[in-house]
Amino acid sequence: MSRGLPTARILVIEAGPAAPDDLGINVPGRKGSTLGTRLDWNFTTVPQEGLRGRVVGANRGKVLGGSSALNLLCWDRAATVEYDAWADAGNRGWDWEAMQAAMLRSEQYVGGPPGSGTAGPVRALVNRVVPAHQAAWIPTLDRAFGIPENKDSLNGNPIGASLQPSSIDPAHYNRSYSTNAYLPLAGRNLDVLTDTLVSQVLLRGSGSKGSEMIATGVLLANGTTVSARREVILSAGTFQSPLLLELSGIGQPGLLTSANITPVVPLPGVGENLADHVRVQASYLLPSGATSFDILRHNTSYAAAELAKWLAGDASLYDYTASGFLFANWAQVLGPDGAARLRDRAAAELAGSTHPADRAKLLHLADRRVPQLEVIFSDGYTGVKGYPAPGTPLYGRNFFTLIAGLMHPLARGSVHLNASTVRGRGGGAAAVAKPVIDPRYGASAYDVAALVEAAKFLRRLALAPPLRQAWEAEYEPGPEAVGGGAGDDEWRAFVRNTTLSIFHPTGTCSMLPRADGGVVDARLVVYGTRNLRVVDASVVPVQISAHIQTAVYGIAERAAEIIVREAERRAC
């Protein structure tokens, strides 16, 4: 936008700090270490009834670059038809063709297959650190499950076993993310204000009754007003963009009134259609003497030496990010009968729903090109039970983890303001920091059944040769939690006790027709307003079978294209 509109002045306002030198952000192998720190909003869900009342972490970046600074760096894409589903839901110009072009504009996939992005600002590559025990990954999936390797999984056909890229810049093998990729390209017409919390969008009526509201700027939590001459763009993410709309009087009238906020644009879809990927995991103990990424947690002198290598720009275990992936449909995992059973269950559960996301999910379930299950080979222990405590027999041993992600859960939840933290319009810092997040994990019988199948598949996969030769014992779930002949009741208990988010919330300001619960139109303009847009993961109307950063960069590229084109038209 800064380059396309050189005469416009653009201000980016970010609640968190700029942290360009933070090693927790920059060092790929330190991924995850920033969770729970000052760079994280540290949100949690409300107790999830479907997960036995557990509260689940809903981490989000509170730093320049947002969650792209905290994420786990997976760089992938979904199937063509999944982006086409956005267009089919009523959004002209948001199909695979347009999204692929936009995603490629953001990408520079170093060493990628022909057709990858070559000149975009975000760098990606397949990690040079590949654990020895991951060598069995692709042969096991091919020989034991008939799922062949896919060497071109980002071209709209993701099904298969693969080595996937991560968003890493080869220059120093550091994280490539929105801050270090995009900001250096901006002109002097772009200013950045960090450590600055927005608490409300300022709106005024355009005069005549029933006409659109006009955004005139934003109110900061410290009481300062920032004026906008052309437009206001919310990119506060899936949890906070809807919250800011509500704090500005845009949303469900009843909810707003209960928080003493005067509704100015009644828009029932604000904060609804929350979709997220959920995961279960299994961890395996390597034979004694074999090392994994765990060595960095239990051998501090080794870790210090590896960090020194990374700092010096040399190859290091701290380069590591996961690269072994599987994207599969249910027929590949369960056979045709098992797939049909799950599909019938989903159809019964969604019977009668006319919501575009539900309709699309049923079509995706019947389409073998669309992955329903993702499995990540993640080196080291990353489960729920916890790495063995110091002093226990397994402390100092090494593990690998298989993470299964459900790509199209049926549960759709919501995020809304917390009326008790809002003291009148605006609400200040407390209101922005405490959304009520209810993704309804485990509320769908299909989701739980699918997660049970996913968990069982992880064990079958680990037991299949040649992967079976790589490990000594199953640590998690472990025979004490789910025995060898366990029935679905035990697996269901495991699922309800251990399911977590895989951090891909979308949909709470959905780009959909207003009558379908839409919040923004295909120009990303909020219904009932003339110049207020939302540009982030919250506009995704139907969840996709991929980690979503490539799509979010694509949405941002599309938005910039639309905004620049509209400005040029106005100038003519």
Ligand SMILES: Cc1cc2nc3c(=O)[nH]c(=O)nc-3n(C[C@H](O)[C@H](O)[C@H](O)COP(=O)(O)OP(=O)(O)OC[C@H]3O[C@@H](n4cnc5c(N)ncnc54)[C@H](O)[C@@H]3O)c2cc1C
């Ligand atoms: C732990 C984790 C792991 C992930 N792993 C992956 C992965 O491996 N691969 C992948 O593709 N995706 C991954 N994701 C998802 C991906 O990073 C996000 O989907 C993406 O960054 C979302 O972008 P966004 O612009 O919608 O929101 P964000 O990136 O969350 O940006 C929102 C920004 O708005 C700021 N903000 C919010 N409210 C206010 C306010 N009131 N005033 C001022 N500023 C405000 C926030 O501080 C933040 O900087 C992960 C996410 C997380 C959290």
